[in-house]
Amino acid sequence: MSDDKPYSAACERNREPILGVLRTALRECRDVLEIGSGTGQHAVHFAAHMPWLNWHTSDRADNLPGIRAWLADAALSNTPEPLQLDVAGDIWPVRTYDAAFSANTLHIMSWAEVERLFSGVAACLRTSGQLAIYGPYNVGGRFTSDSNEAFDRALRAAVPHRGLRDIADVDALAAGHGLRLESDHTMPANNRLRIWRRNDTDN
Numbered sequence: 001m002s003d004d005k006p007y008s009a010a011c012e013r014n015r016e017p018i019l020g021v022l023r024t025a026l027r028e029c030r031d032v033l034e035i036g037s038g039t040g041q042h043a044v045h046f047a048a049h050m051p052w053l054n055w056h057t058s059d060r061a062d063n064l065p066g067i068r069a070w071l072a073d074a075a076l077s078n079t080p081e082p083l084q085l086d087v088a089g090d091i092w093p094v095r096t097y098d099a100a101f102s103a104n105t106l107h108i109m110s111w112a113e114v115e116r117l118f119s120g121v122a123a124c125l126r127t128s129g130q131l132a133i134y135g136p137y138n139v140g141g142r143f144t145s146d147s148n149e150a151f152d153r154a155l156r157a158a159v160p161h162r163g164l165r166d167i168a169d170v171d172a173l174a175a176g177h178g179l180r181l182e183s184d185h186t187m188p189a190n191n192r193l194r195i196w197r198r199n200d201t202d203n
Contacts, residue, residue: 011045017193025130033121034057036059036103041070044073048076087117100124101131104134106165111161122177128200137165178199180197
């Protein structure tokens with residue numbers, strides 16, 4: 001294992017609870033696009049435990065070397081070369097995927113970037129494709145825990161456009177792009193894993 005790979009303790013903590021949901025939710029999928037792959041830790045863990053999937057990583061250019069390092073060390077046959085994708089500006093893939101996944105991204109994006117993520121994903125998903133997003137959410141305009149409120153305060157103090165998103169706002173945005181909420185899973189540390197499905201009958 002390379003000593004210079006980026007490392008996220010949060011990824012190590014949350015990978016098993018997320019895998020527990022995705023293993024069932026993605027059982028009939030073949031190609032998954034991960035948006036904002038970060039260090040690449042989730043990618044190698046999920047690809048190793050779901051070998052029927054081709055796990056396509058993506059992130060901004062400055063994160064790609066770290067992702068490549070994790071993929072190279074894992075040497076899995078189902079993790080293609082990572083894609084350069086900044087939701088705010090880069091061109092989205094022209095191919096389609098059975099599902100898309102993203103973890104801990106909505107709260108570090110501006111709302112305009114969140115909107116761009118949903119529009120980009122909707123265009124990339126195949127018929128009845130799924131979008132799974134993990135992270136902290138507000139409910140009914142309220143924080144679900146003191147720790148989430150403190151986290152939101154820290155995010156906004158550092159970068160004003162960041163912050164936890166309310167599930168009603170995210171669901172409305174998803175619905176506007178033909179994505180209907182399919183399941184909502186409570187996760188450790190006041191997080192949720194929410195899964196939407198492309199509903200072509202509404203388009």
